[in-house]
Amino acid sequence: PFPLSWHIHVIYMNTNKAQVEKTIRLRDTVRETFKDWLGEDCENLFDNGRLCIITHDSGFDQPGGGPFPIGEWSLFVPTHFLNLLVPWFSQNRDE
Numbered sequence: 001p002f003p004l005s006w007h008i009h010v011i012y013m014n015t016n017k018a019q020v021e022k023t024i025r026l027r028d029t030v031r032e033t034f035k036d037w038l039g040e041d042c043e044n045l046f047d048n049g050r051l052c053i054i055t056h057d058s059g060f061d062q063p064g065g066g067p068f069p070i071g072e073w074s075l076f077v078p079t080h081f082l083n084l085l086v087p088w089f090s091q092n093r094d095e
Contacts, residue, residue: 002079003079004078004079005046005047005048005076005077005078005079006077006079006082007054007074007075007076007077008074008075008077008085008089009072009073009074010023010026010027010072010073010074011070011071011072012070012071012072013070013071014070014071019071020071023071023073027053027073030053030075031053033088034051034084034085037051037081037084038051038052038053039051039052040052041053041054041055042054042055042076045076046076048076049078050076050078051075051076051077051078051081052075052076053073053074053075053076054073054074054075054076055073
């Protein structure tokens, strides 16, 4: 069976100030770009049933609190949003 949802993870070195700033800008851009589809931030890591950003209580100066030992934020992506998000995230976004 095809998965009901996916995650897009943005990971970064939380000890690198430039990477922290860049990932905050990226998250803000995602919020603005997809505001018509995004709901409130996710309540948990799984089965949110809607497109939402997963943030972690540890903030940007600590490891992500998720499956990664470094900074991380992610999107919970119901399958029907893949065609919207994957091409956008696949573009080279160097600033």
